[in-house]
Amino acid sequence: MTEAVHAKEGVIFAQLWHVGRVSHTALQPQGAAPVSASAIATDRVSVFIETAPGAGALVEPSAPRALTTDEVQELVQLYIQAARNAMEAGFDGIELHCDNGYLVNQFISAHSNHREDQYGGSLDNRLRFLREVVAGVAECIGKEKVGVRFAPLFTTTDEARTYLGMVEEDPHATYIEAIKVLEDVGIAYLSIAEADWDDAPMMPEDFRRAVRSTFSGAIIYAGRYTAESGAKLLDSGLADLVAFGRPFIANPDLPARFAHDWPLNPLNPATMYGGNAEGYVDYPVHSE
Ligand SMILES: Cc1cc2nc3c(=O)[nH]c(=O)nc-3n(C[C@H](O)[C@H](O)[C@H](O)COP(=O)(O)O)c2cc1C
Structure with missing residues (x-):
């Protein structure tokens, strides 16, 4: 896959995730509990489990257990190993998925992190897991090959608007x-x-x-952008790049469509997550 991207002069980063408590015993070795910063379950989020070969269902996550201090440090090493593996597989770099209520988020938020070791308590301590993973991976593969994804405002003090079960007292400051x-x-x-x-x-x-x-590196924003609103954001000087998710899924030739002002294919949300090749490789390119 990485060779195919490079053959077309593309650049490809592998995104590394650990979902932590957003998981289920059915997905864990020997049906064990998922792990998290603390033994605090999440809600307003579902996990996909296999119910029979080729069939699945969205269910409530299982209650997690707290990682020991040694296990947290082992996880830092696992991230580093995963980054090394990605480089060996030909990726140009890695992106650490640090949002959407997954493990790194679970350490950052005081609501999901009640730890009493050096990974919990003060904000500085709650950022320690992030710091060790980012620094460890950067040292291993080169800091210029590392990106991080955050979704700062998916976390909110307003429980009713909480997305993926994350609550944060002061998302801006955090x-x-x-x-x-x-x-x-x-x-x-x-x-x-x-x-x-x-x-x-x-x-x-x-x-x-x-x-x-x-932050002095490149800043990318994504989320419901169009060619026009993306260009406006770049003009404001507050971003270096704009990323597109759903429009790119439905339009394999999205840059050309933007450049020529061609109409976009509509998205079929039913084929967005999982399933088979349908919705991934069969959206048509523009033909005049
Ligand atoms: C089918 C699908 C899968 C996604 N998978 C990921 C993912 O693995 N990692 C991630 O950081 N964001 C993921 N996203 C979120 C997108 O990166 C992006 O933030 C979101 O779609 C908003 O941008 P858009 O309005 O241009 O689609 C996914 C979105 C969709 C629709």
């Missing part, structure tokens, strides 16, 4: 501190997922400005 960790290591880019559902809150301008002044 994530600016987290971005300082990335700046200290000097990684290549920060990719920010904006809220992307209907009637989602807008990313406040003051947050974008704070991100810009805190």
